[in-house]
Every structure is written in structure tokens, then in C-alpha cells.
Amino acid sequence: MTGYITYPAKLLDSFCMEAFGRFGFNESESRIITDVLMMSDLYGIESHGMQRLVRYHKGIEKGMIKVGAKSETVFETPVSGVIDAHDGMGQLVGHAAMEKAIEKAKTAGVGIVTVRNSNHFGIAGYYAKMACDEGLVGFACTNSEAIMVPTFGKKAMIGSNPIAVCAPAEPYPFFFDAATCVVTRGKLEMYNKMGKPLPEGWAIDKDGKDSSDAADVLSNIVGKNGGGIVPLGGSSERLGSHKGYGWGMVCEMFSSIFSLGTTSDKCMQNGKGGICHGFMAVDPRIFGDAGAIKAHFSEYLTSLRESPKADGAERIYTHGEKEHFAYLDRMKNGIAVNENTVREMVDMANYLGMDVKKYFGDFKASDSKMFSGNY
Amino acid sequence: MTGYITYPAKLLDSFCMEAFGRFGFNESESRIITDVLMMSDLYGIESHGMQRLVRYHKGIEKGMIKVGAKSETVFETPVSGVIDAHDGMGQLVGHAAMEKAIEKAKTAGVGIVTVRNSNHFGIAGYYAKMACDEGLVGFACTNSEAIMVPTFGKKAMIGSNPIAVCAPAEPYPFFFDAATCVVTRGKLEMYNKMGKPLPEGWAIDKDGKDSSDAADVLSNIVGKNGGGIVPLGGSSERLGSHKGYGWGMVCEMFSSIFSLGTTSDKCMQNGKGGICHGFMAVDPRIFGDAGAIKAHFSEYLTSLRESPKADGAERIYTHGEKEHFAYLDRMKNGIAVNENTVREMVDMANYLGMDVKKYFGDFKASDSKMFSGNY
Numbered sequence: 138m139t140g141y142i143t144y145p146a147k148l149l150d151s152f153c154m155e156a157f158g159r160f161g162f163n164e165s166e167s168r169i170i171t172d173v174l175m176m177s178d179l180y181g182i183e184s185h186g187m188q189r190l191v192r193y194h195k196g197i198e199k200g201m202i203k204v205g206a207k208s209e210t211v212f213e214t215p216v217s218g219v220i221d222a223h224d225g226m227g228q229l230v231g232h233a234a235m236e237k238a239i240e241k242a243k244t245a246g247v248g249i250v251t252v253r254n255s256n257h258f259g260i261a262g263y264y265a266k267m268a269c270d271e272g273l274v275g276f277a278c279t280n281s282e283a284i285m286v287p288t289f290g291k292k293a294m295i296g297s298n299p300i301a302v303c304a305p306a307e308p309y310p311f312f313f314d315a316a317t318c319v320v321t322r323g324k325l326e327m328y329n330k331m332g333k334p335l336p337e338g339w340a341i342d343k344d345g346k347d348s349s350d351a352a353d354v355l356s357n358i359v360g361k362n363g364g365g366i367v368p369l370g371g372s373s374e375r376l377g378s379h380k381g382y383g384w385g386m387v388c389e390m391f392s393s394i395f396s397l398g399t400t401s402d403k404c405m406q407n408g409k410g411g412i413c414h415g416f417m418a419v420d421p422r423i424f425g426d427a428g429a430i431k432a433h434f435s436e437y438l439t440s441l442r443e444s445p446k447a448d449g450a451e452r453i454y455t456h457g458e459k460e461h462f463a464y465l466d467r468m469k470n471g472i473a474v475n476e477n478t479v480r481e482m483v484d485m486a487n488y489l490g491m492d493v494k495k496y497f498g499d500f501k502a503s504d505s506k507m508f509s510g511n512y
Numbered sequence: 513m514t515g516y517i518t519y520p521a522k523l524l525d526s527f528c529m530e531a532f533g534r535f536g537f538n539e540s541e542s543r544i545i546t547d548v549l550m551m552s553d554l555y556g557i558e559s560h561g562m563q564r565l566v567r568y569h570k571g572i573e574k575g576m577i578k579v580g581a582k583s584e585t586v587f588e589t590p591v592s593g594v595i596d597a598h599d600g601m602g603q604l605v606g607h608a609a610m611e612k613a614i615e616k617a618k619t620a621g622v623g624i625v626t627v628r629n630s631n632h633f634g635i636a637g638y639y640a641k642m643a644c645d646e647g648l649v650g651f652a653c654t655n656s657e658a659i660m661v662p663t664f665g666k667k668a669m670i671g672s673n674p675i676a677v678c679a680p681a682e683p684y685p686f687f688f689d690a691a692t693c694v695v696t697r698g699k700l701e702m703y704n705k706m707g708k709p710l711p712e713g714w715a716i717d718k719d720g721k722d723s724s725d726a727a728d729v730l731s732n733i734v735g736k737n738g739g740g741i742v743p744l745g746g747s748s749e750r751l752g753s754h755k756g757y758g759w760g761m762v763c764e765m766f767s768s769i770f771s772l773g774t775t776s777d778k779c780m781q782n783g784k785g786g787i788c789h790g791f792m793a794v795d796p797r798i799f800g801d802a803g804a805i806k807a808h809f810s811e812y813l814t815s816l817r818e819s820p821k822a823d824g825a826e827r828i829y830t831h832g833e834k835e836h837f838a839y840l841d842r843m844k845n846g847i848a849v850n851e852n853t854v855r856e857m858v859d860m861a862n863y864l865g866m867d868v869k870k871y872f873g874d875f876k877a878s879d880s881k882m883f884s885g886n887y
Binding site (some may be wrong): 214363381419 | 586587589590591592594620621622624626649661662663664665666667669670677679686688690692694695711713719720738744745746747750751752754755756757758759761762764765768769770771772775777794796798799800801804805808809812815816819820821822823825826827828829830831
């Protein structure tokens, strides 16, 4: 098991801003990319924060992510749009697409925007929350390299395919952001970095058997050898495998199908990401009094939190509550970063000719046996 | 374990048409209600077909379902509507609401309609498919009497909250209809009727412990004693309980929250159903060439079905495929009905003064120990 080092949020923010600037993004572009990554770590979603920098580093280095790409709206109606990202950074087209969906929702009541030919965009929840911050209900989803094995299959054919939903509520928004497979690939990457065995019921090996070996599963996914992560609901219909698989398909529909883009099974091949996203914003005023709707939702969320707890349970959470408290804690006490992630950040800083000491002092990583191939 | 009796689809259809006519519905109303129930049995979803007649029988008898109710549109925009069902039959307002969503989608590209003060509407998939039959993508959801226990809770606070999605594809549509808890209440009702123990990981008793006793769990739900069905993903976060719970909340948002209606925790109380629904239709032409989108989706679905199978698995299904083949089989070979369900149908026929022999010959039910209280 590897250790963790805690850094102030501000330092990690500065590090990302400098790094993306050196990759060639302008200040406002670097701000968006950094915000998406920081929100993930601040919300306690370690898998999609600094942990993911190596992926962007390698993606840009190899040319899969094109720094200067300009996204292009290829189809548009008053309630919809389709954007071709031309292999740009996922966060940038994601931000622009959600802004378009929000603009349409503000005039037409609903806006749905899909994106093709993009790259990984970080946490889906970031974009859903953009709509919520404007008093709307936001939805965001993305496909990814195939990682989810369909029910009764043994080859990954569907992405982790997260869907996020965010809606105004007091005292904090409803914020639900979840992969439609049982866990994200990022979680496997974390277990790989920590050197910990995977819990039972998460992943299968290339022969379709249960696996607790994160490094092996990740290497099979990248090598397209078979195996992957099971859908939410497990590997059999008894506990609803077909349901997680179905939600994965709904995500695929709103991303790659409605954009006429690349389906998960064909993403991240031949040097091309091909990732597709989907965004929707809905103005609650199309259903009446937005204030009354928000109050009604808040009241229900409160009643859930206050309902009887299972024996041994400390509290019942509503979605977004953990993230809210994680944010307050990390802004005050800093963000703990796995030392294997720090090692990757140091590599990236060296690659970019940054002053490593300024950020990480005399950091020396211990030896690591994690899988680190082929981002 | 109880036995099954097979009847021709036409006979069950005639039975429903006569029964709902005698309850006071006119011919076109009876046609809609019957179609929803028949589609469920023909699609192999036994839990929501004839099995559910007793619920409508008791609901009408007690006055919870008002036969003559006229639903009323209380709010409307070019992309949305909110309908008050005034305690009418769920199928009727559901059908009308989806027709409105379809009409709006055909002109504005998207239509979202919510419904409050309704009753159970059968399978959500019926309404989603209405949109698909018109070349649109359909969504339908409903809350219900609280049956799902939130993660870390021990009291049912959320309905079974199914969400259905149906989209055009060849050779059969994508048809995904699933409760957001691990199984539906209807499944528990089936196990209750069959006298079979529940599989592990489905339900908890009033103290929050795993339970295999369908009769006990159902009686606790109706009696509001605690316990219920766990979310898709189980009872702990390890396998994603919070995700099923989150999807349940999304359903609640699109039904009771956006209609300013009754949340699941307050449904079916004091002689009032209060059930709320949500419907959405999206015209794929808002994303470009609908034919190309359908072809793209069909190709992906085919590649999923043809992907490598797990050891021992006969085929990989895509959503709607099982239903398609069940329909062909049942239209030809008839529908098998549990004899406890037949007993309920005979009771209903007697209550309505129907000619029981015409439908069921000399049916004599064996003794039953199932829970049958308080529908």
C-alpha cells in the first residue's frame, strides 16, 4: 500500500494552471480544465482529479488530444445542437456544449446538446452542476473506452458511461454522478495505485471469471484482451445486471448515437479518442413555480435524511451531501494525493520544464509495481 | 408452489374489456387499460399483467381510483405540460399525457409532461413505446407507494420508481423498462403467489435484516412497519446501492417533484393514491438524420448481441429482444397465468356479475397461504 501526501487546494490549482498553460492552452481554457479537475478532488472524487492528469499528459503528448482544436456546431435547432470537437480537450467542448444547452433551456425551456470526436471530459457532474448554478436542472453523460461487459458477455463493449444529474435544492443541490457499471475505471486505477485487491463483484478477467487484480484488469482493457467491469447490478440478472447495462445503453444513446459519433466499443483506437458526450438542461419553470418546485424537492430530501437509519448506520445521505462536506473539509485542510499520482505529476512537470521543487519540494516516490501502461 | 393455467391472449383481452366496461369505463378507455395490461403479459412481464388486476379491482371498489375522473392540464408550455389526474385510472391519464408529449415533440422537438394525483399506470414501457411507434424516443417513469429503502436506511421512503426508455431500432426497438430498486414489488407479489422464498439481496424486514419472506415484506410495506426492497446495487455502497437510490430520486424528480405532486413516502395513504408520472418524447431529427441515427443504433445493438459470450451463456440480449420473442411466443401459444391470479380474476368476475364459466370453465383454486391484504 502506498502513502498519501496532503497539499493545499491552491497549490494544486496553481500547478494545473501552469501545466495546462505550458501544454498550450490559453488562460481561460486552462481555467476550465483546472476547475473540472479541482472540483473532483474537492468533492472527494479522487479517481477523477489529480489522479487523471497522467491521462491528459499522455493524450496530449501522443496527439490524441489536440490542444488547438476548435469545436464546430454541425447541427442545431432551438432545443438542440450537435458539436464536433475535432479531437479537442473534453473539458473545453464539454463546457461549451453545456453553455449552449443552458442558453437553449433559458429560451426554449429545454436544451439537449451532443458532442462527438472528443476526449475524456473529467467528471460528468461538473457540467450538470453548471446548469444547476443557473437555477436549471442539468444532465450530463459521456461514453468512454469500452470497459463494461454486457450481461452474459465477456468482452467489454460499453464505456463506464456515467450519467450525472444536478438540481437546485436547499441546503445544497441534489448532485448525482455515477458510472452505470458497478464502479468507475478510475476506481480501478486507484486500487492499482494503492496496490490493493479489488472487492468481489467489481471486475472479471479475460476469461470472464471474477478478478481482484486491478493491474491485470486494466491491462486487459487497454490491450482489448477481454474482461472488464460488470454493470451496476453485477454479472447476473438476479441482482439486476441487465439494469446497469440498460442505463449504460441510455448513456450511449445520448452521447454516441445522438451525435452520430463513435460508440464505446470503437473509442480509443488507432490514436483517436472519439469520445462522445451528451448534455441536457431543463428549466423547472416549464412545470410552474420554480421556487415551489425547489422547496418541494428540498423537503423530500430532508425527509429522506431524517428517516430511520439501519442498525449501525450513522446517517442517511442524499446525493451531493457527501460532496458538499468534502468540499468544505478539503478547502480548509487540503487534498490528500496518492504518492503514485504525485510521481506522475512530477513526471509531467519535468516533461513541461516546470519548477518541480516549487510545488513538490524534495518529493521522492517509493518503488511501485502498479500497471502504468498505455494511457 | 402453485400451478399455472394457459389461456389464449384473445380470451384474456376479452375478459379485461368486459371487466373494465362493467367497472364503468367506456370502450376506448377499456381498450387503453386492457392494452397496457396485455402488453405486459405478452412481453413476459407477468408481474404487471393479469397479476395486477386485483389492485385495480380493489382500488376502484374502495374509491381510490375514480372511474369517471376527468384529467386536467394545469400548466403548459410549447415543450411541457403538467396534468392533474384527479384520482383517475393511471393508464388513462398516462396515455393522454404521453400523447401530449408526443404532440409537443413533433412540433418543438421535445415534450415533457408530468402528472400528479394519479394511480398505478401499469408498465412504464407501454408509454415509452408509444413515442417509439411514432419514430420518437420515449421516456416514462412513475413513483409509487414507498417500497425502496434508501442506502443506510431501514424504512421504505422511495417507490419502486421504474424508468422506461424506448427508441427506434432494427430488427426491434430498444425497450428498457426497469424499477430502480433491485426488483419490482410485482416480483415480490409473484413470489408471494408462488409461495417461493425470495432470493438473497432483494428485500429487508422491518428491522433492516435480509428477508426471504415475500408475504412478510409485502405486509410490512402495506402496514408501513419498516423494511422493503433494496436499491439496484444492494444495501451497501460497495456494489453501488447509492446508484440505484440515485436513479430512484431522478424518477421521483420527473414525477412527483416536477408535478408538485405527492412524493412516494406519502402515496397510498388515507384512501388516496397520489401517484405521479413523468413522460418525455424526443424527436431524433433534432440531432440530424433520424434514419442514420436509427441505423447507427441498430448496428451497435447488433455488435453487442454478437460479442463474445460468457462461458455457459447462450446469448447476449439487447433490451427489448426478450420482450419481442415473448410476444411472438405468447400470441401463438397463449399466456400462462398463476392460479392464484386466476382466483383473483374469478373473484373480480363474480363481483362484477360476469359469466365466470365463459372465461374460466370450472376453475377451482387450491388453498393458498399468500398475503392478500390491503391492495
